[in-house]
Amino acid sequence: MGPQVTSKYESVQEDEARSFVKALIDSPDELLSHVNRSMSNVILRILYGYSPSQELDEISNAGQRITYEASALLVASSRLLDLLPFLRHLPVFRRRAEELRELFLHVNSAPFDMVKKGLEKAAAIEDHSLTNSLCATLLLEGLTGQPGSAGSEHSIKMFLGSIYPPGQETTSATLYMFFLMMGNNPEVQARARKEIMSITGGHRLPQLSDRTSFIYVMAVFKELLRYHSAAPLGLPHLSDEEYIYEGYRIPKNTIVFGNIWEILHDPEIYPDPFEFKPERFLGMTAKTPEGYPTDPRQYVFGFGRRTCPASHLAESSLLISIATVLATCDIGPCFNPDGSKIENFQYTPTLVAHPLPFKCSINVIAREIL
Numbered sequence: 001m002g003p004q005v006t007s008k009y010e011s012v013q014e015d016e017a018r019s020f021v022k023a024l025i026d027s028p029d030e031l032l033s034h035v036n037r038s039m040s041n042v043i044l045r046i047l048y049g050y051s052p053s054q055e056l057d058e059i060s061n062a063g064q065r066i067t068y069e070a071s072a073l074l075v076a077s078s079r080l081l082d083l084l085p086f087l088r089h090l091p092v093f094r095r096r097a098e099e100l101r102e103l104f105l106h107v108n109s110a111p112f113d114m115v116k117k118g119l120e121k122a123a124a125i126e127d128h129s130l131t132n133s134l135c136a137t138l139l140l141e142g143l144t145g146q147p148g149s150a151g152s153e154h155s156i157k158m159f160l161g162s163i164y165p166p167g168q169e170t171t172s173a174t175l176y177m178f179f180l181m182m183g184n185n186p187e188v189q190a191r192a193r194k195e196i197m198s199i200t201g202g203h204r205l206p207q208l209s210d211r212t213s214f215i216y217v218m219a220v221f222k223e224l225l226r227y228h229s230a231a232p233l234g235l236p237h238l239s240d241e242e243y244i245y246e247g248y249r250i251p252k253n254t255i256v257f258g259n260i261w262e263i264l265h266d267p268e269i270y271p272d273p274f275e276f277k278p279e280r281f282l283g284m285t286a287k288t289p290e291g292y293p294t295d296p297r298q299y300v301f302g303f304g305r306r307t308c309p310a311s312h313l314a315e316s317s318l319l320i321s322i323a324t325v326l327a328t329c330d331i332g333p334c335f336n337p338d339g340s341k342i343e344n345f346q347y348t349p350t351l352v353a354h355p356l357p358f359k360c361s362i363n364v365i366a367r368e369i370l
């Protein structure tokens with residue numbers, strides 16, 4: 001999942017960004033569902049290589065449901081179950097867990113089986129376009145027994161299935177937040193659009209090959225990651241030895257959460273942390289006087305050996321979606337669903353924090369380049 005692998009999929013990401021904006025222009029009131037669908041399709045296409053179809057839509061819907069419900073279930077019930085573990089035998093918990101397990105197995109198996117069948121067909125008709133996905137690559141490596149080959153079909157299936165939920169949820173939450181931030185910060189939006197226009201001349205869509213010229217857009221992206229931090233507490237880690245941190249003893253085998261959100265809202269590193277200010281990254285040095293990195297990407301994807309394996313994929317998916325939206329649409333002010341002003345941003349109480357639904361107007365400004 002490193003940059004050398006994911007760069008292979010840039011055309012998929014560009015294509016999905018274009019489809020996303022087209023869908024958005026057709027039905028702007030369905031922003032949230034377009035965001036979810038688009039981030040889901042990118043990952044499903046990279047993992048399994050199939051273009052969106054009715055079958056894929058069904059998998060995508062089921063995948064989005066699992067992700068949301070499992071995340072909600074974890075947060076809502078985990079504290080209670082930690083304190084009173086016998087409660088896990090109650091039918092209400094068992095039933096929910098069973099239902100989600102069934103759905104999870106279906107979401108893992110259905111696209112995997114499609115790829116397997118597709119590969120058999122591709123071999124018969126010598127069609128190499130089906131062998132490009134991560135699933136096909138791993139299956140072919142497994143078949144040929146190459147060194148480092150991917151292992152059994154079961155482990156490939158489970159590996160791919162474990163990538164989809166965190167990938168879909170975090171990128172959707174971040175892209176949705178982007179609309180809220182742009183709607184509420186029109187001057188930031190205008191400056192980012194101006195930079196994109198200066199690169200493309202307004203005659204074409206931005207591409208991932210333009211990214212080295214995205215100076216302000218990159219600052220917007222970093223500020224988005226900092227402001228929102230989709231996984232605010234990351235995932236739990238375990239101390240494998242006793243450790244003293246600033247006078248606190250952390251015994252061996254303690255479960256530790258890195259408070260990513262707190263770090264990214266530290267006013268010592270990021271003054272006015274509750275303001276959306278991409279400019280802070282334009283003149284910022286790479287390290288604080290204490291030597292800590294200032295780039296939010298150093299924190300937002302977690303820490304250590306289990307750090308997010310798909311940070312490059314997430315970055316390119318989000319960057320191209322953001323740039324394509326800015327090049328073609330103007331995002332108006334955002335309001336609560338009842339039309340009232342948004343006073344405080346509210347998030348879902350889930351492992352991945354999603355902004356609560358909001359309304360915003362989207363006006364197309366350059367349909368002809370889509």
Ligand code: HEM
Nearest residue numbers: 163166167170230231234235301302303306307308310314
């Ligand atoms: C803005 C986007 C994203 C954010 C903020 C994010 C954040 C994180 C964080 C904080 C962790 C926990 C790391 C730790 O244990 O310290 C993580 C793990 C993970 N992420 Fe991401 N992620 C993003 C996008 C993605 C995408 C696009 C994928 C897949 C396509 C993905 C797949 C994973 C997986 C599989 C893990 C578990 C790794 C392991 O336990 O070994 N993430 N992510």
